[in-house]
Amino acid sequence: MREPRGPEEWAGFLHWVMEEAFGPEHFPINISETAKLFTVRKYPKDPITIVRGHDLPGLEGMLIRNEKQNREWAIFFNQNNAKRRIRFTLAHEFGHYLLHRRQYPNGFRCQVPDIPLKDRQLAHLEHEADTFAAHFLMPIADFSQLIGKSEFTNLNMIGVAADRYGVSLTAAIRQWLRYTQHRAVLIVSQDGFIQWSEASLSAQLAGTHFPNVRRTPVEVPESSLATQRDLTNYPKDGVPMPKGTWFADHEVLEMGIHSDQHDIVITLLMLDFET
Numbered sequence: 001m002r003e004p005r006g007p008e009e010w011a012g013f014l015h016w017v018m019e020e021a022f023g024p025e026h027f028p029i030n031i032s033e034t035a036k037l038f039t040v041r042k043y044p045k046d047p048i049t050i051v052r053g054h055d056l057p058g059l060e061g062m063l064i065r066n067e068k069q070n071r072e073w074a075i076f077f078n079q080n081n082a083k084r085r086i087r088f089t090l091a092h093e094f095g096h097y098l099l100h101r102r103q104y105p106n107g108f109r110c111q112v113p114d115i116p117l118k119d120r121q122l123a124h125l126e127h128e129a130d131t132f133a134a135h136f137l138m139p140i141a142d143f144s145q146l147i148g149k150s151e152f153t154n155l156n157m158i159g160v161a162a163d164r165y166g167v168s169l170t171a172a173i174r175q176w177l178r179y180t181q182h183r184a185v186l187i188v189s190q191d192g193f194i195q196w197s198e199a200s201l202s203a204q205l206a207g208t209h210f211p212n213v214r215r216t217p218v219e220v221p222e223s224s225l226a227t228q229r230d231l232t233n234y235p236k237d238g239v240p241m242p243k244g245t246w247f248a249d250h251e252v253l254e255m256g257i258h259s260d261q262h263d264i265v266i267t268l269l270m271l272d273f274e275t
């Protein structure tokens with residue numbers, strides 16, 4: 001059998017292996033055990049043998065060779081991060097191992113994802129490792145059983161998925177955006193400015209998204225819910241906002257939460273919704 005190619009094929013292959021071994025209910029995935037067991041069997045000449053936390057200032061994690069056993073690999077993660085963020089990092093580094101270790105035998109030192117990478121090749125590798133992590137932790141075949149491709153949803157439902165997969169709410173929203181047929185936009189803002197944003201394919205095609213916010217800062221609309229400091233009662237199932245609030249020609253259903261830990265507001269805008 002030929003080796004899988006690309007991040008999505010690799011994630012699909014591992015799910016097939018895990019389903020054979022553990023049945024369909026194998027979530028949340030035990031990432032470090034899977035990485036070690038799988039690589040010891042499949043690549044006995046250069047397996048992952050260490051997965052461990054460390055203080056790694058400015059880094060999320062790394063994939064490096066074990067100094068004592070040059071053929072073996074180690075994944076280190078920033079132990080000061082939140083547990084669910086660490087899980088994504090572990091999957092990301094496992095992705096680098098599967099996809100990139102042969103071309104990059106010195107491994108990877110992965111920065112905090114909010115820092116944009118100037119090196120395009122490196123940015124591509126990081127994107128591939130993130131894509132692997134998302135599909136490995138949250139396969140769309142399973143996710144779409146929870147929330148169908150054409151189903152309307154809200155942050156409570158996506159939160160249920162985040163719990164099932166052991167990932168952050170943001171990671172679960174991003175994965176849902178990859179397959180939903182609806183127009184929907186995720187916005188992460190801080191101090192009244194959009195930090196970054198992602199949109200479903202249909203929202204991108206409709207032009208209702210914020211493609212360049214990393215380059216040109218965009219202010220959060222004053223009349224939106226996202227500007228409210230006290231978001232304790234911020235409805236997770238959404239509030240309809242009139243045209244002109246977020247987009248000139250479109251009404252949206254706005255929902256969100258305030259994350260105390262990072263002092264950010266996570267907003268989800270639905271352009272298709274039932275009234």
Ligand SMILES: [Zn+2]
Nearest residue numbers: 108110126129
């Ligand atoms: Zn990386």
